[in-house]
Amino acid sequence: MCNNDLFCGVNSAQSTDIAEMSDLEKKHTPVIEAPGTVKKEEAFVVTVEVGKLLTHPNENGHYIEWVELYSGDTFLARTDLVPRLTSPKVSFTVALDHEHPLMVKARCNMHGVWKSFPHRITVE
Numbered sequence: 274m275c276n277n278d279l280f281c282g283v284n285s286a287q288s289t290d291i292a293e294m295s296d297l298e299k300k301h302t303p304v305i306e307a308p309g310t311v312k313k314e315e316a317f318v319v320t321v322e323v324g325k326l327l328t329h330p331n332e333n334g335h336y337i338e339w340v341e342l343y344s345g346d347t348f349l350a351r352t353d354l355v356p357r358l359t360s361p362k363v364s365f366t367v368a369l370d371h372e373h374p375l376m377v378k379a380r381c382n383m384h385g386v387w388k389s390f391p392h393r394i395t396v397e
């Protein structure tokens with residue numbers, strides 16, 4: 274069944290309350306750090322970390338393969354990672370001309386694709 278298949282579709286935490294999240298959700302939900310307000314077309318930094326809520330393994334058999342950043346449904350950037358030599362904490366420099374919530378997808382080789390909670394951003 275799809276519902277029990279981590280490799281079907283995109284996984285997401287069922288609650289935004291960390292106290293209610295499972296360990297699997299805490300390990301895989303990407304966390305976005307970015308300003309709440311930015312100036313139109315002015316560069317700012319978005320930092321993404323997978324395993325911030327609970328450390329995710331980073332070894333040859335189990336690691337985060339990639340991280341992608343979106344503005345709404347619009348793809349902005351992607352970083353591919355290797356285990357041990359890199360960590361799933363990455364920064365992107367972006368400049369937006371209008372606003373959609375930032376969103377991140379990240380893929381674990383053992384537990385599939387996970388998305389972040391949307392990060393609301395105001396473009397002035």
Ligand SMILES: [Fe+2]
Nearest residue numbers: 335381383384
């Ligand atoms: Fe995993």
